[in-house]
Amino acid sequence: xxxxxxxxxxxxxxxxxxxxxxxxxxxxxxxxxxFLAIAPGARSLFEATVERVRPLIPLERLLVxxxxxxxxxxxxxxxxxxxxxxxxxxxxxxxxxxxxxxARTLERxxxxxxxxxxxxxxxxxxxxxxxxxxxxxxxxxxxRHLVTVGIRPTRPExxxxxxxxGSRSEGDAWEVRRFVEKPDLARAREYLAAGHYxxxxxxxxxxxxxxxxxxxxxxxxxxxxxxxxxxxxxxxxLDYGVMEKTADIWAVRGEFGWSDVGSWLAVADVHPxxxxxxxxxxxxxxxxxxxxxxxxGDKLVALVGVEGLVVIVTEDAVLVIPKERVxxxxxxxxxxxQRGMDTYL
Amino acid sequence: xxxxxxxxxxxxxxxxxxxxxxxxxxxxxxxxxxFLAIAPGARSLFEATVERVRPLIPLERLLVxxxxxxxxxxxxxxxxxxxxxxxxxxxxxxxxxxxxxxARTLERxxxxxxxxxxxxxxxxxxxxxxxxxxxxxxxxxxxRHLVTVGIRPTRPExxxxxxxxGSRSEGDAWEVRRFVEKPDLARAREYLAAGHYxxxxxxxxxxxxxxxxxxxxxxxxxxxxxxxxxxxxxxxxLDYGVMEKTADIWAVRGEFGWSDVGSWLAVADVHPxxxxxxxxxxxxxxxxxxxxxxxxGDKLVALVGVEGLVVIVTEDAVLVIPKERVxxxxxxxxxxxQRGMDTYL
Numbered sequence: 001x002x003x004x005x006x007x008x009x010x011x012x013x014x015x016x017x018x019x020x021x022x023x024x025x026x027x028x029x030x031x032x033x034x035f036l037a038i039a040p041g042a043r044s045l046f047e048a049t050v051e052r053v054r055p056l057i058p059l060e061r062l063l064v065x066x067x068x069x070x071x072x073x074x075x076x077x078x079x080x081x082x083x084x085x086x087x088x089x090x091x092x093x094x095x096x097x098x099x100x101x102x103a104r105t106l107e108r109x110x111x112x113x114x115x116x117x118x119x120x121x122x123x124x125x126x127x128x129x130x131x132x133x134x135x136x137x138x139x140x141x142x143x144r145h146l147v148t149v150g151i152r153p154t155r156p157e158x159x160x161x162x163x164x165x166g167s168r169s170e171g172d173a174w175e176v177r178r179f180v181e182k183p184d185l186a187r188a189r190e191y192l193a194a195g196h197y198x199x200x201x202x203x204x205x206x207x208x209x210x211x212x213x214x215x216x217x218x219x220x221x222x223x224x225x226x227x228x229x230x231x232x233x234x235x236x237x238l239d240y241g242v243m244e245k246t247a248d249i250w251a252v253r254g255e256f257g258w259s260d261v262g263s264w265l266a267v268a269d270v271h272p273x274x275x276x277x278x279x280x281x282x283x284x285x286x287x288x289x290x291x292x293x294x295x296x297g298d299k300l301v302a303l304v305g306v307e308g309l310v311v312i313v314t315e316d317a318v319l320v321i322p323k324e325r326v327x328x329x330x331x332x333x334x335x336x337x338q339r340g341m342d343t344y345l
Numbered sequence: 346x347x348x349x350x351x352x353x354x355x356x357x358x359x360x361x362x363x364x365x366x367x368x369x370x371x372x373x374x375x376x377x378x379x380f381l382a383i384a385p386g387a388r389s390l391f392e393a394t395v396e397r398v399r400p401l402i403p404l405e406r407l408l409v410x411x412x413x414x415x416x417x418x419x420x421x422x423x424x425x426x427x428x429x430x431x432x433x434x435x436x437x438x439x440x441x442x443x444x445x446x447x448a449r450t451l452e453r454x455x456x457x458x459x460x461x462x463x464x465x466x467x468x469x470x471x472x473x474x475x476x477x478x479x480x481x482x483x484x485x486x487x488x489r490h491l492v493t494v495g496i497r498p499t500r501p502e503x504x505x506x507x508x509x510x511g512s513r514s515e516g517d518a519w520e521v522r523r524f525v526e527k528p529d530l531a532r533a534r535e536y537l538a539a540g541h542y543x544x545x546x547x548x549x550x551x552x553x554x555x556x557x558x559x560x561x562x563x564x565x566x567x568x569x570x571x572x573x574x575x576x577x578x579x580x581x582x583l584d585y586g587v588m589e590k591t592a593d594i595w596a597v598r599g600e601f602g603w604s605d606v607g608s609w610l611a612v613a614d615v616h617p618x619x620x621x622x623x624x625x626x627x628x629x630x631x632x633x634x635x636x637x638x639x640x641x642g643d644k645l646v647a648l649v650g651v652e653g654l655v656v657i658v659t660e661d662a663v664l665v666i667p668k669e670r671v672x673x674x675x676x677x678x679x680x681x682x683q684r685g686m687d688t689y690l
Contacts, residue, residue: 025647284686288676297663300689302370302677304666309651313663318642320656320665321649331633332647341629344645 009114010139011208012057013102016046016066016074016121017092021333022263022326025317026296029345034122035073038267038281038296045261047077049121052128056135057117063087063105064121065098090230095202096241097233100215100226103208112209115142118238120202124270126257134254141173141250142205146214146243148176149205150198150251151258156188159262161200161239163251173250179239198251201258204238211242218245263326264310268294282313294323317344354459355484356553357402358447361391361411361419361466362437366678367608367671370662371641374690379467380418383612383626383641390606392422394466397473401480402462408432408450409466410443435575441586442578445560445571448553457554460487463583465547469615471602479599482517486595487550491559491588492518494550495543495596496603501533504607506545506584508596518595524584543596546603549583556587563590608671609655613639627658639668662689 019032027033034046043051050062059080065087066074074086087105089098099118106114117139125131134149141147150163161182166175179200183191191197206214216223219241225233234241243249261267268279277292278285283299290303297313310326312319321329336344364377372378379391388396395407404425410432411419419431432447444463451459462484470476479494486492495508506527511520524545528536536542551559561568564586570578579586588594606612613624622637623630628644635648642658655671657664666674681689 025645286677286680286684286686288673288680289670300370300662300686302662302664302666304664304673304677305670306654306665306667309665311663311665313658317645317647318656318658318663319647319649320651320654321647322651325634325650328633328649332631332649335631335633339631341631341645 009111010057010061011106011111011114011116012053012062013099013116013118014049014062014064014121015095015098015118016064017070017089017098018122019092022329023267024329024333025312025314025319025344030069031073032070038261039124039270044077045124046121049119050078052125052131053119053135056132063102065089065102067092093230093233094235095238096215096219096236097222097226097230099211099238100222103212104226106208107212114208115139116206116208116211118204122261124259124261126270130256134252134256137172137252138205141171141252142207145173145248145250146210146246147173147205148243148249148251149201149203149254151201152253152255153192153197153199156185156192157199158182158185158188160260162191162197163200165196165198165251170250172252176249176251179244198253200239201254204243214242214246218242264294264312265323265326354456355402355406356451356456356459356461357398357407358444358461358463359394359407359409359466360440360443360463361409362415362434362443363467364437365467367674368612369674369678370657370659370664370689375414376418377415383606384469384615389422390469391466394464395423397470397476398464398480401477408447410434410447412437438575438578439580440583441560441564441581442567442571442575444556444583445567446575448557449571451553452557459553460484461551461553461556463549467606469604469606471615475601476599479597479601482597483550486516486518486597487552490518490593490595491555491591492550493521493588493594493596494546494548494599496546497598497600498537498542498544501530501537502544503527503530503533505605507536507542508545510541510543510596515595517597521594521596524589543598546599549588559587559591563587609639609657610668610671
């Protein structure tokens with residue numbers, strides 16, 4: 001790709017190779033979550049991610065990392081992307097290999113000093129201006145450190161990992177004391193009250209040379225695989241394999257209406273409910289004594305006398321699941337796999 | 346139509362003009378319940394009704410009464426039916442006018458002495474041989490009386506009307522003391538225990554001249570409308586308008602796996618449940634901690650952690666309703682009408 005060969009070059013690296021199953025039946029192997037239009041507005045999450053960063057970073061300095069199976073969907077969505085900026089993983093191997101692949105691509109293009117802003121493509125952001133201000137802070141801090149964005153928690157969320165901040169700050173960035181696994185509710189409440197715990201957004205920022213150096217140190221087999229046979233790379237996340245093992249992690253704090261929309265309930269949370277507390281995306285709803293349901297899909301859905309259900313309707317499948325069970329969509333997908341019902345995967 | 350002009354001629358009159366809404370979203374104005382394949386086997390209820398009587402009554406002596414809107418569906422299902430045997434109501438006006446129209450059609454064809462076996466086309470019968478034995482008994486009794494078929498109750502059903510039998514019998518027929526409206530549960534239990542209460546099947550048998558005479562006596566405006574402007578006929582049922590007002594009603598008792606499949610629950614009842622007590626008609630089902638649900642439709646349906654729900658999926662609509670609320674499908678249809686959503690009606 002093109003781009004000025006100066007230390008201040010900034011590249012956006014959009015990770016678009018994920019294949020999550022938690023939004024089944026809408027998300028499928030060939031149409032994963034990032035290609036669904038589940039945020040307010042008609043764009044897919046991937047499109048929205050690209051549009052969100054373009055005012056800061058032009059298309060020539062935007063890389064998309066995706067798998068072979070999803071490359072066509074990326075090209076269809078973003079035909080103006082230069083061909084060299086589409087980085088294709090032969091197989092999906094989680095974020096550490098994907099980011100190393102992007103970093104090596106940039107390094108070979110003479111951009112070892114450039115800053116990479118690595119952004120998941122399957123999240124929702126409602127305040128785009130605030131998002132870009134945070135991005136600029138993170139990019140600035142990434143000249144010297146490994147940087148992440150921490151989201152100020154608004155509820156005792158048990159579905160996210162957290163970052164515990166230390167007391168040192170440098171400009172807009174705070175030292176990260178540790179990464180914290182998804183907590184139980186009691187602990188999530190403590191984190192919310194404490195004030196120095198933030199949700200881990202999964203956005204990371206660093207210089208190209210720096211992340212390659214850190215990855216070579218902590219996951220040498222990943223860099224070897226990137227330079228050889230990608231299939232040999234272990235499927236491991238950058239957080240787990242590199243970031244958590246490194247002392248020099250800093251975070252900037254973000255507040256921009258962020259959600260990882262990691263379940264149907266999270267999808268519902270980014271849309272306003274009607275007077276009966278119901279969220280309806282897509283076609284019409286007829287509700288009789290029904291409340292607090294989530295209904296997504298283009299067909300007419302009629303609910304009578306039910307409460308707290310999630311009903312998802314696609315062209316070929318229907319899912320009915322109570323709100324408190326939405327994580328168990330995984331069990332449905334597991335059963336489809338076990339029964340060889342690949343049409344629906 | 347053709348047919349021997351003797352007193353023993355028997356005509357089957359299939360009532361196929363109903364437009365019930367209780368099986369929405371499968372039943373629609375242009376595809377009402379009788380044209381749905383909801384009984385075991387691939388045939389529609391209408392087809393099954395015709396096939397059931399043909400071993401007794403040939404097609405030349407089979408009349409189908411239907412509305413203008415449904416005539417095409419009847420012709421498509423039964424192309425061998427002689428054109429004169431399709432009796433078309435300009436508008437739907439319930440059973441008293443529909444039966445009077447069929448009776449006048451037969452009378453004009455010189456069949457005043459013939460016996461009419463009037464059969465709804467939207468019921469299920471599982472034992473066809475037993476059904477035909479009962480039909481023969483009813484036809485025999487119809488030479489002298491107005492005759493109906495009473496079904497021996499197998500549960501305290503509150504969704505059906507009942508016939509209370511008197512003590513007089515004549516051959517296989519018993520005098521009917523009175524017609525009983527749909528009872529509450531306590532009363533339905535009494536009826537079940539008493540033994541001389543039967544479900545009113547809606548099948549009626551009489552001579553052509555006799556039913557015209559009775560209808561002229563009790564509903565003269567109906568016969569006038571049949572001979573003039575059909576639209577002027579009051580929409581009234583034969584039971585309510587004629588049978589209940591006449592002393593000479595007799596019933597033969599039937600036991601042939603009958604159901605009026607008048608709700609989604611009744612549809613489920615005529616199909617065997619799986620090990621989790623679930624009934625599935627159509628496409629595949631993925632169930633995770635789900636039991637006692639009823640799922641109908643061709644698409645894949647996945648249920649997680651739900652119990653006692655009825656889920657109906659068609660090309661353009663989905664209904665989710667608890668079993669105990671199935672009668673409230675009417676409220677959905679009412680809302681569709683009120684909101685002018687005619688596409689779904």
